[in-house]
Amino acid sequence: MxxxxxxxxxxxxxxxxxxxxxxxxxxxxxxxxxxxxxxxxxxxxxxxxxxxxxxxxxxxxxxxxxxxxxxxxxxxxxxxxxxxxxxxxxxxxxxxxxxxxxxxxxxxxHKTFRFADRLLRQFGLIKSIEREFDRIYRVTLKTGKVLRIGMLMEYEPTAAGVRSLWDRFGRVDVIWCINPNGGPTTRAIEAADNLGCEVVKWEDLKALMKARR
The missing domain is CATH 3.40.1350 (Trna Endonuclease; Chain: A, domain 1)
Known part of the structure; x- marks a missing residue:
């Protein structure tokens, strides 16, 4: 066995x-x-x-x-x-x-990603979604703008977590902290900024997608 x-x-x-x-x-x-x-x-x-x-x-x-x-x-x-x-x-x-x-x-x-997947698919400003990996989505907004979104599920995503996701899956525009009870550490936010992306929770991700209409 x-x-x-x-x-x-x-x-x-x-x-x-x-x-x-x-x-x-x-x-x-x-x-x-x-x-x-x-x-x-x-x-x-x-x-x-x-x-x-x-x-x-x-x-x-x-x-x-x-x-x-x-x-x-x-x-x-x-x-x-x-x-x-x-x-x-x-x-x-x-x-x-x-x-x-x-x-x-x-x-x-996978129950870790299920709720986040549902939130994305129910968001009205999205035209199409391509799921590249369980935690990586390529989202096309109705305006035609494309966002590559990565997900971190840890309670408090760290700088190491941000860099690890980037190294494993390549460049993303946004890193979404999908644990509803936690949030990114200051160093995680700084690490994302140094890589040229943002690390956010759901409300901020919605605002970002609305801003890019």
Whole structure:
């Protein structure tokens, strides 16, 4: 049994009334009261690309959910689109546990980014959205102006976090702190300014997009 599967089973069997068992390889099955069973694959990769996603879909009959176990796991945008079109949920182990309890494992996305994604898609001044990665969006406003937006989910994003996102994903126009209970540190704001972008919370991001109409 691979290490990530062992840790996933330990985690899930400690959650509420869930019961999780190993099936084969990276695949587990989860049972929850009054909900359909969930067949999930547990990946230990740092990046989930479309090739990896397709390999699981092709090899695991009835796959309901693909889990990226590592906290550092990054999901490519094409992977997210592919899984959503296929009716397969995706995200971290916490997302999987919640989905098994609620019975919506086939339709959920990573809970860390879910609310932020909804806010963007409901904002009236946006013409189109391209999701490059789970935390990187290319947003075209109705005026035709384009913003590349990166997301940081830490409670208090730091300068190191700002620089790490920039180094990993390239230039962005805005870094959005998506944790509603926190905000960027002064050094994070300074680091973003030195890179030529802004680090903001949602209200400031809305104001920025309105200003660029």
């Amino acid at each position: 691979n290490w990530q599967v062992k840790y996933a089973l330990d985690y899930l069997n400690d959650v509420g009334n869930l019961s999780a068992v190993h099936v084969d390889g990276d695949v587990i099955k989860i049972e929850a009261p009054k909900q359909p069973n969930v067949v999930a694959a547990i990946s230990a990769e740092y990046t989930v690309d479309i090739g990896l996603a397709k390999s699981y879909v092709d090899s695991v009959p009835g796959l309901d959910f693909l889990c990226g176990y590592r906290a550092e796991c990054v999901w490519e945008g094409a992977t997210i689109e592919y899984l959503e079109d296929a009716g397969i949920g995706w995200g971290n182990i916490g997302t999987l546990a919640s989905a098994a309890i609620k019975g919506d494992a086939n339709s959920v996305g």
